[in-house]
Amino acid sequence: MExxxxxxxxxxxxxxxxxxxxxxxxxxxxxILELLHEAQREDVDFIRVSRLITGDVAMAAxxxxxxxxxxxxxxxxxxxxxxAVSVLGLRNLLKIIYGxxxxxxxxxxxxxxxxxxxxxxxxxAVVAAHLAGRLAGASADNAYTFGLFHNAGVAVMxxxxxxxxxxxxxxxxxxxRTTAIEDARHHANHVVVGAMLARNWHxxxxxxxxxxxxxxxxxxxxxxxxxxxxxxQLVAIRLIADRIVSRFLGQDDDAEWQQGKAxxxxxxxxxxxxxxxxAGSLEAxxxxxxxxxxx
Numbered sequence: 001m002e003x004x005x006x007x008x009x010x011x012x013x014x015x016x017x018x019x020x021x022x023x024x025x026x027x028x029x030x031x032i033l034e035l036l037h038e039a040q041r042e043d044v045d046f047i048r049v050s051r052l053i054t055g056d057v058a059m060a061a062x063x064x065x066x067x068x069x070x071x072x073x074x075x076x077x078x079x080x081x082x083x084a085v086s087v088l089g090l091r092n093l094l095k096i097i098y099g100x101x102x103x104x105x106x107x108x109x110x111x112x113x114x115x116x117x118x119x120x121x122x123x124x125a126v127v128a129a130h131l132a133g134r135l136a137g138a139s140a141d142n143a144y145t146f147g148l149f150h151n152a153g154v155a156v157m158x159x160x161x162x163x164x165x166x167x168x169x170x171x172x173x174x175x176x177r178t179t180a181i182e183d184a185r186h187h188a189n190h191v192v193v194g195a196m197l198a199r200n201w202h203x204x205x206x207x208x209x210x211x212x213x214x215x216x217x218x219x220x221x222x223x224x225x226x227x228x229x230x231x232x233q234l235v236a237i238r239l240i241a242d243r244i245v246s247r248f249l250g251q252d253d254d255a256e257w258q259q260g261k262a263x264x265x266x267x268x269x270x271x272x273x274x275x276x277x278x279a280g281s282l283e284a285x286x287x288x289x290x291x292x293x294x295x
Contacts, residue, residue: 026105028201050082062100070288106155127241153194175256210234217260236264244279
């Protein structure tokens, strides 16, 4: 697919296209490609999966730590990668490895605030999966991956552009103009960059386009070429998950929530009162996960 397809009718100027073509978007790590290939087999070779993971010391350590985290709530602590593989299964392992590989690939910038960025990404993934679990036919696994990746373009742009920290400060003061501010300052924005990253990492098409549209709530009531029902559902989930995480972190509701909440809630068939109940049921789990990550 051509890069221009990510813009559809909102095609920017030639400078923007050249900027994006020159952008260093990390390619998918070999371990993920190998695991995705294994996941497509009818009979998964879990011995080979274990060998792939143990061949990367940092990844093996991350898998063990994550497997024993409150998110998976295992009855007994696992002490080897082989145990983790047998207990968690390939789908859960891919969740862990996507998150670990994403952090390894994008953390090299050592920019201020990245720890908070990764904490929020992790919390968003957990909340998005929880919300999807309350919707008939929705995939909690896809929602988790979407929550993890949807803002990854921010980390890519931190690596690429000097002054992007100031851009984020400007965006925080005017969140309804997020992508417009980014385009004006850098001839690129994090939703398109995030979609490029997702395509490079072989995420499914609904995830790629949900990342592309996650700040464009008009897709919930205005037909768009790639805004399938699953994409629109994820876009709505993102806004609600972000609101729950913001409140959990002690932050006020922003203008994007105030403007978009009716559309997002209506699309999913929920009322604003439901959000308090969802947040309350997640509070203890989010605190456990937060404490575990800080340890």
